[in-house]
Each structure stands twice: as C-alpha cells, then as structure tokens.
Amino acid sequence: MSTLSELLAAHTDLPGHAVDHLQRLVSEWQLLADISFADVLLWVPTAAPARILCVAQCRPTTAPTVIPMDKVGAVVDDDEHPEVAQCFDSGAVERSAARPGVEAGEYVPVADAVPVRVRGRVVGVLTRESAPVSRRPPSLLEAAYRESAAQFGDMIAEGTFPTAAEPGDVNSSPRVGDGFIRLDTAGIVTYASPNAVSAYHRMGLTTDLAGHDLAASTRGLVTDPFDGDEIAAHIGAAVRDAGGRRMEIDARGATVLLRTLALRRADRPLGAVVLVRDVTEVKRRDRALLSKDATIREIHHRVKNNLQTVAALLRLQARRTENGEARTALQESERRVTSIALVHDVLSNSVDEVVDLDEVVDRLLPVMADVGSVSADVAVRRDGALGRFPAERATPLVMVLTELIQNSLEHGFESGASGRVDILAERSAHTLTVTVRDSGRGVPPGFDPRTSGRLGLQIVTTLVDVELGGSIAVAGGPEGGTDATVRVPVGLTRRG
CATH class of the missing domain: 3.30.450.280 (GAF domain)
Structure with missing residues (x-):
C-alpha cells in the first residue's frame, strides 16, 4: 500500500x-x-x-x-x-x-x-x-x-486543526480510550471517563474530577511544586486556546502522560480536551530495563579491562622470552585476546547486544600490524560494510577475520616484501560474505585449510563450522596471492 x-x-x-x-x-x-x-x-x-x-x-x-x-x-x-x-x-x-x-x-x-x-x-x-x-x-x-x-x-x-507540531518531552501520546476529560471555558471538568478518574486516583486524588478545576487539582498532586505550576499553566493555556501540549506527570509514585487539545470556533474558545494515560507500570519496567542495560554494559567494560590486562601480561612475557617459537605463540595469543577485548569494548558503549563489525575491524587492523611477527610493507584496508551482528556471533566472527588477516600478513609475504591485504565485504538479506585477499605468494593448488596443520586455520574452521554455521574456502586469487572467503548466514544462531 x-x-x-x-x-x-x-x-x-x-x-x-x-x-x-x-x-x-x-x-x-x-x-x-x-x-x-x-x-x-x-x-x-x-x-x-x-x-x-x-x-x-x-x-x-x-x-x-x-x-x-x-x-x-x-x-x-x-x-x-x-x-x-x-x-x-x-x-x-x-x-x-x-x-x-x-x-x-x-x-x-x-x-x-x-x-x-x-x-x-x-x-x-x-x-x-x-x-x-x-x-x-x-x-x-x-x-x-x-x-x-x-x-x-x-x-x-x-483550518485551525491540527496545529503545528506540539512541543513536548515524551514521544508517546495517550489515546481516547486511555482516559478522556472535557473542560469548559473556565477549566472546569464537565466530563471525565472512568479511566481518566482511575489515573487521577492513582496519583492520589480522593475526590471526583467532575465539577472541579483540573489545573488546580493537578497542581496539588504533582510531587515537584515547580512542575505542578508548569503543568497547571499548560492546562490553563489550552483552555484559553493557546495550543496543546504533551506532558509527563510524576505524582506520589505514579506516572501519567497528559495531553491537552484546545477547542475553538471562529476565534472563540470552547474549552479543551485532555487525554490521560497511566504509564506507571510501563515506566517501572523501563527503569528496570535501563538498570539491567547499565549492569550489562558495566560487565562488558570489566571483561574488556580484564582481557586487556591479560593481553598486556602476554606482551610482557613475549618480550622476556628468548625462545622464538614461544615468543610467536605468546604474540598470537595476545592478538586473539585483544580482538575479543575490542568486541567487549564496543558492547560496553552500546545500548543493545549488537556489535558494529566495521568499527571493530577498523580498530583491530593497526593492533594486528603492531603485533605482526614479520617485517613487511603491507597495506591493509577494508572495502564494503560488514554491518551489525549479535554479540554472541560477533566475537567468533571477529576472531575468524583476525586469524585470516594475520595469516596473510605472516605467511603470505616474504620478509621485507611489500603488498596489500584487502578485506572485501558484501552483505545481503541472508548472507555475509567476507574475502580476505592478499597479493602475496599464494597457496598451492588444492589447499585445504582443515588439513593445513596451522593452529590459526584450525581455529578458523572450527569457529566457522560450529559457532557461525557458515563455510570457508581458501584458493588462489584472480591476480595471484590468496583469497580466503568466509560465508556466514545472517541472523542464524549457533548450531547444536
């Protein structure tokens, strides 16, 4: 439509x-x-x-x-x-x-x-x-x-209704069925629906609304006297045909949304309509969710700090180790821990459990270059958007990309050689395809990452198969070098 x-x-x-x-x-x-x-x-x-x-x-x-x-x-x-x-x-x-x-x-x-x-x-x-x-x-x-x-x-x-957009601090608006109040030109309630009366009783009103001045009745219920004066002024303005407004009222533990609409005809005020909605339970749940979100973000922040501490300890140990093989293993472990820490760092600043993979990868590239064990003049860049992924799938996917990029840097080029590594991303409604393409020495025909014997590629194949439910293929690139292509279904949870 x-x-x-x-x-x-x-x-x-x-x-x-x-x-x-x-x-x-x-x-x-x-x-x-x-x-x-x-x-x-x-x-x-x-x-x-x-x-x-x-x-x-x-x-x-x-x-x-x-x-x-x-x-x-x-x-x-x-x-x-x-x-x-x-x-x-x-x-x-x-x-x-x-x-x-x-x-x-x-x-x-x-x-x-x-x-x-x-x-x-x-x-x-x-x-x-x-x-x-x-x-x-x-x-x-x-x-x-x-x-x-x-x-x-x-x-x-x-041509006097509706007016221009009303000012207000709340995005939602009460409906007629939530609570309806009709005011005359003096601001006196001529009719209040049962739901409207219930909302005012929730705020502490002990009398009926009909026949009472709504502005004065509301002012006496609002917890903050300054807010009470402001809300009463807005109700009075609507009665005088000075436009409408959406407001949120806190009174004695209750939260109520209130909207005023001025009525007029031929420049003569006719009173106002007031819509009322009791959102006490909704606000309570919102506050509980905000508290949980803050707790989750704090947990991610602490996990990130702990992982960064572990990475720093691995870095110190690698510098003190004289055995070259042990030093390489420690540096690779540091890189893996750092990549996981970056995911938690992004989550600690997010309002939901979703990770922007482009941000993580862009922050990870210089880190991998710093801990690379081979001195080579290789430029690394990203082309295309990986998009956003749920946290439980973002961590293994980032680790897969980290291993593939580092594998190209360490094994694709001779010491001191120059070249480039491109991260090519293409995302559809169903699949994310990421190709790590380098211009290095390439791989032999029939190369299988599952039988290569390299720990990094073994980690990659396990994560792709088990955690991501995807596939991986490693072959020679169209202009030489190596293409490592990972295909991951979008929105699929882990297997098993």
Whole structure:
C-alpha cells in the first residue's frame, strides 16, 4: 500500500504547506475516529475531472467498523460519494442520511463530509462514516465524545486543526480510550471517563474530577511544586486556546502522560480536551530495563579491562622470552585476546547486544600490524560494510577475520616484501560474505585449510563450522596471492 506522501505526489499538485497539514491531520487519525465512533477517510481531488482519491483511512476502536475493506488508493466518481463532491463544491460540512442498502435490513452508513481547509483553500475532504445512530439516549461518555468530534470537525473546516507540531518531552501520546476529560471555558471538568478518574486516583486524588478545576487539582498532586505550576499553566493555556501540549506527570509514585487539545470556533474558545494515560507500570519496567542495560554494559567494560590486562601480561612475557617459537605463540595469543577485548569494548558503549563489525575491524587492523611477527610493507584496508551482528556471533566472527588477516600478513609475504591485504565485504538479506585477499605468494593448488596443520586455520574452521554455521574456502586469487572467503548466514544462531 502506498504512503500518504506517495499518493499525494503521484496524483495531486498540492503545495508543500498543504501536504504538511494533511500529514499532521493523519497523525491525529485515531483520535478523530475514536471520538466520532466512525471510520475516517481522507479524500483529495485528482488531475482527472470529477474523480476523487482516498489517501488515508482509520478505523475506530470505540465502535465496529462499517468499512471492512481498505479504500486507500481507490479512485471513485463524484456519483459514488456525492457528499464528498458537494463538500468540495460548497466548502461546508455536508451530511448524508442512512438509506436502505441492496439487501433488506442493510443500511448505507451515515457519512459526514468535512472540508479540510489550509490557508483558506479546501485541499481535501474528511469523511466520518458510521452506522445509523440508535434512538436510545446517549451515555455521558458518548455525548462528550460526539460533542468534541463535532467541534474538531468545525476546526478542520476552518483550518485551525491540527496545529503545528506540539512541543513536548515524551514521544508517546495517550489515546481516547486511555482516559478522556472535557473542560469548559473556565477549566472546569464537565466530563471525565472512568479511566481518566482511575489515573487521577492513582496519583492520589480522593475526590471526583467532575465539577472541579483540573489545573488546580493537578497542581496539588504533582510531587515537584515547580512542575505542578508548569503543568497547571499548560492546562490553563489550552483552555484559553493557546495550543496543546504533551506532558509527563510524576505524582506520589505514579506516572501519567497528559495531553491537552484546545477547542475553538471562529476565534472563540470552547474549552479543551485532555487525554490521560497511566504509564506507571510501563515506566517501572523501563527503569528496570535501563538498570539491567547499565549492569550489562558495566560487565562488558570489566571483561574488556580484564582481557586487556591479560593481553598486556602476554606482551610482557613475549618480550622476556628468548625462545622464538614461544615468543610467536605468546604474540598470537595476545592478538586473539585483544580482538575479543575490542568486541567487549564496543558492547560496553552500546545500548543493545549488537556489535558494529566495521568499527571493530577498523580498530583491530593497526593492533594486528603492531603485533605482526614479520617485517613487511603491507597495506591493509577494508572495502564494503560488514554491518551489525549479535554479540554472541560477533566475537567468533571477529576472531575468524583476525586469524585470516594475520595469516596473510605472516605467511603470505616474504620478509621485507611489500603488498596489500584487502578485506572485501558484501552483505545481503541472508548472507555475509567476507574475502580476505592478499597479493602475496599464494597457496598451492588444492589447499585445504582443515588439513593445513596451522593452529590459526584450525581455529578458523572450527569457529566457522560450529559457532557461525557458515563455510570457508581458501584458493588462489584472480591476480595471484590468496583469497580466503568466509560465508556466514545472517541472523542464524549457533548450531547444536
């Protein structure tokens, strides 16, 4: 399904400010559908004459949908939706009555058509399609919802809703079902839904909300008096038609998200709608997760420090050892420990258990050159992105690359020779392929890393087979030298 931006770009010539306004309107989609008890659709005229296009649709959570099929992207004639065509022509709210359907007992939904006006120009039409209203008296909740829905419709027709992006420090926003409060022009609560009352009781309110000044009631509950004054001021500003705001309230151990929306008509304030959501348990879990994340990062930091200490001890021992074979073994062990330490260093600075392999490899290359046992003028570079890998698979993969690169440096070139080693990475949706290509002496035909007898290659084949579930091949390069190619499935856990 195409996005709103794509549909508008493909079928209309609306200016940028009109597109931005429609984007903001669609961001309020669920609010409008819920308080209207209706499916909400957005229509725009197309380049073709007498044709209209549906570019957005939202179903209510407060009532059954009357449009089970998606209409986004559908192009229809004026005759199919006469109220939309009439709304475009008149620039005023149009309403169609329920009429008998094709089969007995069926009714075509009631549809309100509201012009979407931007800078005095009607750029679209919003329809609210619902089942015929029952003759029973509406509940207090239903009456409050419908009254607010009508006023939001008038504001959309005037071009005063939605406003520009609201300032706020929270990314989430409460919905109608979380808690709904209606305020009059004096800031007095005329209706509060049961969920809204429960949220305020969670903050410590011992009385009912209806009939009370919401700003004053909220100020008395907030833990920090300065925050209480600021929140009360924002509620009062919404009542005076000074825009809306999202806020987070901490009161007596409870955390509540609160959003204010000003209501107006023809520059006359009509009060405000306040949405409330109790997020106490969500915030508690978030704090617990943050604490766990901090603990995990601290563990990675300490492991990294311990591994660096081990690497330093191996380096000191290698310098004091006179036996050349023992010195080489100690230097190789130091390099392996250092590569693992780098993975933990990256994890200690990460908010998740995912490693940026490019960062680790780029930091590892100079380390390997420092501990290389062969003096050679060899340039090492990386071409292509390895991407991000889960921590449990990143460590063996880094060790594999370390061994292959060091193997090229130590065994691919004569002492004092010059050349290059390239790490060529190519990643698809399913596989990461990394080739360590050197310009050195090459390998004999039929070379098998599993029977080479080298400890480094034995480590590589074991890690690739057992830990990574991949494959490795070593052969001569296209222009001489050696290609060591590792293929690893992306997202696969270890075998066994």
